[in-house]
Amino acid sequence: MNTPDIVIIGAGVIGLTAALQIRRRSSASITVLEKANSLGQGSTGASVAVLRHRYSLNNTIRLARDGVHAYREWSAFTQLTEPMAQFERAQVLWMTGGEKGWAEKESSRLKRLNIDAAVLDDQTLSEQFPAISTCTLNADTDTGETHICQGGGAHLLELDAGYTDPMAVMRDLFDACKQHDVNVRFNSEVTGIEQSSGRTTGVQLADGRRFSSAVIINAAGPWCMHINKAADISMPFKLTPTRIQVLYIDLPDEVARPLPVCVDPGGTYFRPQSRAQQLVVGSTLEEDENEIITDPDRFDMEPDESFKIKILHRLHHRLPDLPYRGKIHGYCGLYTINRADVHPIVGQTELKGFYVANGFSGHGFKLAPAIGSLLAREITGLSSEFDTHVDREFLSIDRAPLITSGEKSVLA
16 A cells, blocks of 8 residues: 555645546556645635636647636546536636737637637627726726726637636545545655655655655645655745735625626736625735745735735726625635746656646646646656647746746736
């Protein structure tokens, strides 16, 4: 039992999809070691689980497209007859931002990558989503001053997007892994990486147990750098656990439905949940992704009052019929941000047999099925269903930074 072919550190969405993708094409014995006592205690459990496609780089769009495809075909991907998670179709509205012609340009780019998209003028936007203001100005969160709204924008609409329940996804992946004889062990904190002659030989646990294995995958989320340090590998990118704040509010009847997932150029996003009876709301600004956490086991899990005020001011600007009443709930989770280019590091390291899937910078949930494919194909050399065709070198540890200028946030 303690000599699996492959050890995966971390039972989040990345670790479990990697296990499932490897087992989809291989008879290798796999043990997943999770330090927590249950599912969803890391970044996955706090994900807002928006499944959208638009990114700055075409290869990232392809990874998102292939990941979202798996969520859309979730029963086939997990091979579960009645999975808990469901793909909730919801169009993603990107309000006007950037240079003139931006929406038209992005729509054409998405279509070339086989993603359905459209451009909406103000009138069409108001007809489809009457609750949303078409104002092209941003809310002033420095002074709180109002302005006379003005339209005239062209807005991008992703038609193939949606969202899902991250905890239901975790439960399904756990069940699918069990169905494929993957051994998932909780309360199993890895503290050491054993190696000999430049390659891995196993892992040591905090309670004294050890597992021998020639292949180890670090999918430890915010704890990944502890594992990389234990492996004594050089990481050319700075990966930091970072506190992220999210609000959710009740959505009263005064706000007209339907509502899309909406990305506001002023720095706010929201999506409906609970049959459009609630909104999940967060920030897209780089300045709100700078609170580095030294100990991922201990951080403030309640949103700051200043953050609430700023986000709600932007939200009321975009949804002018939203009344100023009701309780504001919230929670905090952790991104592991790659400070160089906000893209993950995936693949084998200088230590033979030691693979990483780290630094997802808020992209991990939607990319997970595609990332599992990259790892499985690299480790087994075999292809399977739900593969992505993005080259594994795209996210390799020895690449140059993919984004060297411009916005480095969850939207990059």
